[in-house]
Amino acid sequence: MSKTMKSLVLGIETSCDETAAAVVEDGYLLKSNVISSQMEIHRRFGGVVPEVASRRHVERVTSIIEQALDEAKVTKEDLSAVAVTQGPGLVGALLIGVSAAKAFSFATGVPLIGVHHIAGHIYASHLVEPLRFPLVSLVASGGHTELIYMPEHNRFERLGRTRDDAAGEAFDKVARVMDLPYPGGPHIDQLAKEGSPHLNLPRSWLEPNSLDFSFSGLKSAVINLLHNSEQRGVKIEKADLAASFQASVVEVLVEKAVRATRMKGVSELVLAGGVSANSALREALAARCQEEGITLRVPPLNLCTDNAAMIAAAGSYRFRDGQFAGLDMNAIANLPLA
Numbered sequence: 515m516s517k518t519m520k521s522l523v524l525g526i527e528t529s530c531d532e533t534a535a536a537v538v539e540d541g542y543l544l545k546s547n548v549i550s551s552q553m554e555i556h557r558r559f560g561g562v563v564p565e566v567a568s569r570r571h572v573e574r575v576t577s578i579i580e581q582a583l584d585e586a587k588v589t590k591e592d593l594s595a596v597a598v599t600q601g602p603g604l605v606g607a608l609l610i611g612v613s614a615a616k617a618f619s620f621a622t623g624v625p626l627i628g629v630h631h632i633a634g635h636i637y638a639s640h641l642v643e644p645l646r647f648p649l650v651s652l653v654a655s656g657g658h659t660e661l662i663y664m665p666e667h668n669r670f671e672r673l674g675r676t677r678d679d680a681a682g683e684a685f686d687k688v689a690r691v692m693d694l695p696y697p698g699g700p701h702i703d704q705l706a707k708e709g710s711p712h713l714n715l716p717r718s719w720l721e722p723n724s725l726d727f728s729f730s731g732l733k734s735a736v737i738n739l740l741h742n743s744e745q746r747g748v749k750i751e752k753a754d755l756a757a758s759f760q761a762s763v764v765e766v767l768v769e770k771a772v773r774a775t776r777m778k779g780v781s782e783l784v785l786a787g788g789v790s791a792n793s794a795l796r797e798a799l800a801a802r803c804q805e806e807g808i809t810l811r812v813p814p815l816n817l818c819t820d821n822a823a824m825i826a827a828a829g830s831y832r833f834r835d836g837q838f839a840g841l842d843m844n845a846i847a848n849l850p851l852a
């Protein structure tokens with residue numbers, strides 16, 4: 515990190531089902547981190563309902579911003595910039611944060627910055643200990659599964675991505691067919707501890723050396739296995755199914771993350787996103803990184819899941835590089851990273 519950078523950045527995040535605002539000083543010092551989760555509201559629908567999410571963001575965003583400024587004990591005049599998630603995400607949800615940030619910028623004269631949500635996830639680690647470059651990051655959440663290479667601050671190269679479902683999405687969909695509550699990831703994680711991963715489920719490697727992911731085939735294999743066994747009257751232990759499914763996801767994530775670091779010749783691997791909470795993934799990745807001489811960084815859980823501190827941190831380096839947005843900035847559901 516540039517030692518000379520002085521900044522105080524307000525971050526805003528509304529890309530999915532958390533309304534969040536935070537203040538970060540000099541790119542890494544967390545001054546406040548306010549998150550209002552909508553999980554309880556969406557649980558009864560078994561997933562995030564975009565319209566409901568947008569409406570809830572509208573109700574909450576202004577007071578969450580005020581709270582973040584209050585808790586950080588800063589005034590609008592102290593701020594260097596307001597950074598907001600521009601994409602990717604649910605377009606209606608993103609729009610609420612982008613509109614709030616634009617209004618804030620217009621009313622106060624504080625410059626506006628658009629941040630890519632995945633860049634934010636990687637910067638979550640920077641709030642704990644400065645990132646060391648070059649690095650590779652595995653970002654695995656409900657919406658994304660990506661491998662990103664960063665040669666230095668604020669420069670990103672995508673090495674791989676999911677071609678269909680994200681890892682967290684696969685966890686949630688499989689949990690749903692197993693009658694587990696939303697979001698299913700943590701429930702599968704728990705259940706898997708009591709099971710054995712002996713059921714034969716596919717590993718989706720794609721083409722040799724590909725760093726892309728695909729989890730929808732695995733999800734279908736789980737559903738088929740359940741249906742076939744029901745038809746034949748054979749009972750499958752749910753714990754074994756959870757363990758076998760999880761083992762397949764973890765094996766592919768670990769192998770491709772390690773492959774990416776080797777391909778780029780780097781020794782820093784940063785795990786990010788909600789799926790980082792998975793105990794089997796953490797264990798397997800830690801063991802494998804130790805064997806390979808790779809330094810693994812896993813931020814604490816409250817920074818792995820969606821928050822605005824990571825957006826403010828990533829935004830600080832765009833501020834450093836003078837990458838400001840105009841008031842015509844729009845939310846972009848499939849915003850590219852580079």
Ligand code: KG4
Nearest residue numbers: 655656657682697699703788789791792819
């Ligand atoms: O990063 P995040 O909070 O939101 C998105 O940006 O999507 O990630 C949420 C995802 C959900 O799919 C959830 O099931 C998954 O992370 N997740 C887990 C675990 N905890 C959360 N997946 C597997 N094991 C866990 N322990």
Ligand code: ZN
Nearest residue numbers: 631655819820
């Ligand atoms: Zn996210």
